[in-house]
Amino acid sequence: MPLINKRTLYSTSRALHIYLSTALLFLLILFCVSGIVLNHVNWLEGDKSDGMLTVKLPAELITHATENRDMLPSLYPQIEAYLATEHGLTKVKSIDWEKEDALVMLDYPLPAGFAFAELDFISGELNLEYQTGGFLSLIGDLHKGRHSGEAWSWVIDISAVLMIFFAITGMIILFQNRKKRLAGIWLTVLGVATPAVIYLCWVPQLKGVS
Numbered sequence: 001m002p003l004i005n006k007r008t009l010y011s012t013s014r015a016l017h018i019y020l021s022t023a024l025l026f027l028l029i030l031f032c033v034s035g036i037v038l039n040h041v042n043w044l045e046g047d048k049s050d051g052m053l054t055v056k057l058p059a060e061l062i063t064h065a066t067e068n069r070d071m072l073p074s075l076y077p078q079i080e081a082y083l084a085t086e087h088g089l090t091k092v093k094s095i096d097w098e099k100e101d102a103l104v105m106l107d108y109p110l111p112a113g114f115a116f117a118e119l120d121f122i123s124g125e126l127n128l129e130y131q132t133g134g135f136l137s138l139i140g141d142l143h144k145g146r147h148s149g150e151a152w153s154w155v156i157d158i159s160a161v162l163m164i165f166f167a168i169t170g171m172i173i174l175f176q177n178r179k180k181r182l183a184g185i186w187l188t189v190l191g192v193a194t195p196a197v198i199y200l201c202w203v204p205q206l207k208g209v210s
Contacts, residue, residue, distance in 0.1 A: 013172040020166040027159045034143035037136050047134040048113065055126050057119060058082065065102065065121040072097045072104055072121070079104055079119060087128065089115055091149060109147040112137035 037043060061075070061082060068074055076095055083089040083106065093107045102121040108114060112133025119126050133141070142148055145156050174184040 009172065010176045013169040017166065017169040017173055020162055020169065024159060024162055024166060027155075028163070030139060031143055031159075034139040037140050038143060044133075044137050044140065047137045048131055049134075050129075050131050053126075053128040053130070055128070057121070057124050057126050061119075062121060062124050069102060069121075070099065072099070072102070075104070079106070083108075083117055087115070087117075089117065091147075111141040111146060111148050 061078060064075055065072060080092060089108045093109050096105045104119045106117045113131040115128060115130040117126060117128050145153050175181055
């Protein structure tokens with residue numbers, strides 16, 4: 001007796017194929033569209049805008065900084081918490097400080113942009129310089145997982161695995177259909193051979209090195 005009954009295999013594959021197609025509909029379209037965008041980076045020209053925001057720092061933070069002028073790095077956790085709460089900035093890339101000018105500077109990379117926060121504890125102001133991207137720049141960086149955080153990295157990995165299952169279940173369903181099986185196999189071979197031939201014949205490659 002076979003380990004997996006063919007009827008069960010086909011029915012399970014069909015159900016998985018249907019539900020995976022609906023669950024992945026948005027992400028499939030997103031990654032396909034963003035893939036096209038990344039193949040035409042000239043479309044992204046002028047798709048980003050720069051801005052500047054100046055606001056007063058909380059009195060409590062200024063007081064703590066005044067009391068610890070020579071030890072501003074000890075306030076880094078409070079500063080990061082403030083920026084996360086008030087401006088949604090997390091995952092700081094770097095933090096620097098200038099003792100003489102009582103400045104703390106934080107650099108935050110973002111999908112399709114950045115934010116650079118400068119806390120001036122003499123004037124009591126936060127100067128926030130930022131760059132944001134439009135829709136095309138944003139989905140391009142989401143496609144690459146650039147500065148998008150661990151949660152989005154999981155979205156990419158899990159959706160990639162589910163897309164593999166989507167393709168495999170499609171092949172299993174194809175083998176169930178005897179009338180269309182041969183044509184489907186030939187299309188599969190064509191789908192593998194075409195990009196391979198294009199890569200070998202027309203994509204620039206470095207040769208003659210070990």
